[in-house]
Amino acid sequence: MTVSALTIAVDDGSTNVKVSWIENNQLKTIVSPNSFRKDWKSAALRRDKQVYNYTIGTTKYTYDATSDKALETTHVDYQYDDLNLLAVHHALLQTGLTPCPVTLVVTLPITEFYDPEDCQRNEANIEKKRQNLMRAIELNKGELFQIVDVNVMPESVPAVLSTLMNSNCNEFTRSLVIDCGGTTLDMGVVVGEFDDVSAVYGNKEIGVSMVTDLARKVLAAADSDASYLVANELIKRRHDMEFVKEVVNDESQIDAILTKIENKIAELGSAVAIEAKKFAKNPNRVYLVGGGASLIYPAIAEAYPTLGERVVLINESQSALARELCMYHADDIDVDVNPETLIEVADD
Secondary structure, three states, X not given: OOOOOEEEEEEEOOOEEEXXXXXXXXXXXXXXXXXXXXXXXXXXXXXXXXXXXXEEOOEEEEEOOOOOOOOOOOOHHHHHOHHHHHHHHHHHHOOOOOOOEXXXXXXXXXXXXXXXXXXXXXXXXXXXHHHHHOOOOEEOOOOOOEEEEEEEEEOOHHHHHHHHHOOOOOOOOEEEEEEEOOOOEEEEEEEOOOOEEEEEEEEOOOOOHHHXXXXXXXXXXXXXXXXXXXXXXXXXXXXOHHHHHHHOOOHHHHHHHHHHXXXXXXXXXXHHHHHHHHHOOOOOEEEEEOOOHHHHHHHHHHHOHHHHHHEEEOOOHHHHHHHHHHHHOOOOOOOEEEEEEEEEOXXX
């Protein structure tokens, strides 16, 4: 018997999972943070709050937004382990869709998707990723989506597909795409309106986790142990002093904490700029995507000063890849993408 499955695009990054799907001929997207720890959480006192307790094999996990015991996802092995399986299923549940059979289009960092020796598809890694997401998982007192098939795509370059198609560039234009994620830095050079991808490059030592790890350390030193999710939220909302004071217990250290975070952001931007200039010295355009795009934008603009406005921070850069993959794989070419529904999942 053939099962009709909904196609959902999932950019399952180490820090956040971005999910895009077509509903009522409209593109919708959610951003679901990763924050899981072992063992189960007790039932919520408030009836409007759902507890997500999962079991994989004999191991119990729970979604816990604020626990300082949250398991680390900022490593490449995350792409093939329990936490990746948890993160994808948890994100699917945040869509508001009724659990059903689904075909997933997921992603792998360029360093994992391509073989570094010949730049060809690393079929072993691709199949390893597929099989990881096909494994059994259970939700206590709840129903999960049934993953019936998994297609794997590379990160980075597909995120600018529609942007380039509408950019009026010529067949000789060379566009550098920089994807700064939580764990990896992925780059690619696209020719024309996606006529060709002439080169790809990845570095799994550079990512926003450089800043996240520093943020957790300085928070801990200020008697404010925090999860990776909270640390990332502090980075994002570092200019919101009301939020900062809620997160930092020892307020006498706030100025020092924010200074250290800003310095680390500058260090991240400099590291990405150096790698970008080595990879593509003089592209015609530069496009920034990924969760760290806004953090590195000033450094990249400075690294390519003659390009001016041709250094572009893609709108809603964090979820750009999921949106593009969804539209690329959509059967209906008349999808309405403006306005798009973009939801950041609340921290339960």
